[in-house]
Amino acid sequence: MNPWPVVALPALASLIGLFAGQNLRDQRLAKGLAVGASAASLVLVLVAWAAGAEALEAAGPGVAAGELSVPLALLSDPTRLAVGAVVALVALCVQAYSAIYLRTDDRYPRFAATVSLFTAAMLLVVFSGDLVLTVIGWEVMGWCSYLLIGHWSRRHSARRAAHKAFLVTRVADIGFVLGMVGLAAGAGTTSLTGVVDAWSSEGADGADGAARAVAMTLVVIGVLGKSAQVPFQDWLADAMEGPTPASALIHAATMVAAGTVVLAGLFPVLALSHPARWVLGLSVAVTMVLAAVLAFAQSDLKRLLAWSTVSQVGVMLSALAAAPLAEGPDAGLFHLWSHAIFKALLFLAIGWASVIAGGTAVTTLRGSAAAIPILRVSFLFGLLSLAGVPFVVGGLSKEHVIAAAWHGAVESGPGLVVLVALLVTVAVTAAYCTRAYLLLTAHVRSSEVGERVGATPVPPVVRVVLGGLVVLSAIGGLVLFTDAFDVGSASLAWIAITALIIAVGVAAALRGGLDKDPAQVLAARLVPHADAGLGADAFYRAVAVTPVLGLARVVAFLDTEVVDLYVRGAAVATRAAGWLGARAHHGERPSSAIGLVLGAVVVLAMVGVLAS
Template sequence: MNPWPVVLLPALAALLGLALGRDRRLAQATAVGLGGATLVLAAVGWALAGTGALEAAGPALRAGELEVPLAVATDPTRAAVAFVVALVALAVQVYSTWYLADDDRYPRFAATVSLFTAAMLLVVHSADLVLTVVGWEVMGWCSYLLIGHWSRRHTARRAAHKAFLVTRVADVGFVLGIVGLAAGAGTTSLGGVVAAWARPTECIDGQVATGLPVAEALAACGAPDGTLRAWLVTLVVIGVLGKSAQLPFQDWLADAMEGPTPASALIHAATMVAAGTVVLAGLFPLLAVSQTPRWVLGISVSITMLLAAVLAFAQSDLKRLLAWSTVSQVGVMLSALAAAPLEEGAGAGLFHLWSHAVFKALLFLAIGWAAVIAGGTAAVALRGSAAAAPLLRVSFVFGLLSLAGVPLVVGGLSKEHVIAVSWEGAVETGPGVVVLVALLVTAPVTAAYCTRAYLLLTAHVRPAPTSAPLPVAIQAVLGVLVVMSVLGGLVLLTDAFPVGEASLGWIVITLLLIAVGVGAALRGGLDRDPADVLARRFVPHADRGLGADGLYVRVVATPVLALARLVAFLDTEVVDFYVRGTAAATRAAGWLGARAHHGERPSSAVGLVLAAVVVLGLAGVVAWS
């Protein structure tokens, strides 16, 4: 099936949503109706993709010697990822009709969600780096609009600006890397770029076996410049780290909680932060043979997943707890790409992306419901709120089980495959050992903050909280996500994600580590906040993200502003000095000439002419000599 309709349908929904202006009913019908149609098309595309890969040509262009095919492609893995993106987007659109019922800017919000979805689906199905960049940049713009949707609040505007600026800084590397890869390959086709930059090891080995020197074998096989390739892929990795909120760009995502909860669910679950995993999966053959970008990626995600898990445990706001858990979990999915051997592929990382989209969307939509009941997302306010409705409690139970990585639920299965592929990478050269250790240390911390969240949400309070009747459509959305969080691992039966077998030994080790984290969280009993017991003094620092904002100001903003002031001084006081001096000298010469002309005698004029002739004659003699 041609994937273009799956990409263009939500884009059409965005255009229609904007054209409808403030008509709320038509905006709802357009957003939900076309969102449902997109999901149906994605499901059909997934079903038909079982026959193999398909590439659909676009309006091919040519820029000098550079080919720009603008093609899209589909295969079982792309189709599965597109399906879960469309599913989460539809869930967000349905949920928003209730959550933003009193929002006078709802039509614009729904249109932006549709455009965001189209951009992510374009990245998923892109077989051309130009289309990848287009989808990548549109997502950055949409995230700015969604985070700052409640723009009447200063905190929302600040969070939107911060997200935009931080990710744009990283995007400089991303665009430079993409341009370099395309220029070196002579095409923007993803397949062509990978083929041009991948080292043809079989050809080289064969040439060397015939007695040809290595240098001549490299030349004969057309092997690329490995150093240049490493630099270009590293630039792409830097862009991915920014969009995925990995160290040193990690702080913007927690502040993005200033946006509406449905926007948070979309950004954290199925778009934006997960897009980097899709891009690197497409370039995995290049990443796997380039040690420098693998080490950059591996070290960044290893530190980030543990740091974010620790910060999540100590948050005083449970929505920010989920935000930091996203930072940690994106580190987990990227770690599979940093550690996996070439022959293992990117399947484990994409499978964790798929499962994370399901259970994180469930948790964010559930926390939004709980916040409506409790009147806020602070841990103190949400205490016991899950007791208001059985469906809310069930949503938190299975969402947190998946987040903690308990085996058999979808999140547990995907994490086990990430650990297994990291073990395979640890046996070889590369950052596999670092990644594996980080995964194992992060597991008990993740279990601890999941246990803390469950204790707070289900604690007995008097009087017991009550919930207003929830629309049937919203209950159906949560119900579907609950079922997928439990049974979503069955997707492995479709061969959508080529992963190996999970090791029973690692499953046992993971269970023991989870038990350690649960036991630590229960030290204070069932009625106390584990963060108060284990990290009371750390909570204020965790709420501030360990002062990353101040670090950004000291390390980036202050030097840049100082440089800008220096450049402005040089421009106005040095460069412009000569321009102003020339103008002043010209005016002075004109004034003096005018005075001399009006006040001179004929003899004086003759004297001046003779003097000029003498000066010109002397200048000619000097020049001739």
């Protein structure tokens, strides 16, 4: 299958929708374009995947850049088609859901157009066979995330969150772009296959090996920024200021998951770059545990899901940090695939629960799903998958990530560190999933819930979207019977071990009984600190913002008080010379002219002394 139409359809819908939305009050055109383009892309990918398409390279326009080859080609194979299918599916669900969720929003056409462009950029990254196209898709996603997070720009908090996300990810992107430039320059081509072949050859050692390590470490830094991994983790929780459909898209299938796709394409090079793997492994190991603990202690359930995304992206990347070269990156890609399904389900479910309850705080959402079957089932299967319970889609993918980390621990590298962090994360994740389900389904009078449901019924479109994602969360693991992901067989021993660890996490969360908030029982003092991200925002200001602003003030002072002094001195001297010339021209006495000349010389001398 040629992937160009899959990418072009949502991009074209974005362009048309943007201009149409400015001139038409009726939103039907914007809805039709957004939903139709997403559906068409999904159909194209599913047809190609079902037809058993073989790996192929779709030629691009190509660019002559001196000695550098820039083919601008796209690649298609079963794994890319599977990932592209889940991206298109989540985008379709988000667009259909948004048409109802944002039906009273006067800026909905712009939102739908931005979501379409975001989807096109992610699909471009998924199918990219060229580093230039990868960078283009990567940067467009960063811009779209800024627009989506700040969609409700009339609120200061939304504007601040958008600026924070943009600045943090852009700083990390400096490393990403430099790393990509280094890889392309060393290979003499921007073709992904050419870069992998050039840098993963046996002859790439010594100086070339050092250059490879530097380039891949820079790429990893860019990935850590976009994926909200330590030390860039704090922006993603603040991104909850955007509309819930935007959160579902960013957290489930785009942006934060894009780094996994990029590193999977470069996996043979990454596997030989030991410093880069250590940077990646240590970062994701810390992030997985830290974000899981912060998720457990959140007083807002939407932010709980945000921190769970940070943790789960760490799980995806841990497979790439630890898996042996022979095993490949497919365990991480499979977890990306499953995470897209169950995280989209959870975000869209909590979005509608917040519509019914009037907010996303624990105190507001408590019991909001108790009397609504579709929400109760959605939270059940979504949280089971998030907790990694065996045999649901999230459980299967997490088992394969743990198996990959175990194989890496047996060999060398950061595998052992990653494996230990994964097992701790499994326990904490089970605890906060149990907490979330208890809070959402228990301890509310049926009459109170009935009043809420009667006031805000769940529309049929939302029911269809949530129901479809529930089915995929339950049976999505059947994708392993296709040739999409080469992950081998799961270990029964590790399934038993992780099931036991999950039971420990559930038991810990139930320690306070069914009528109390586990976070208040186990970590009451941590809750306010967890809501503040353990002070990461203050740390950013102290380490980055304050020094940069201080340096800017110094530069401004030098510019106005030192550099401009020469300009002001020249102006004074010019005015003095002009005045002298005018006096001389009108026939002043020689003695007066001489005095004026001497005065001008004195002024110029003083300017020179001050300037030096």
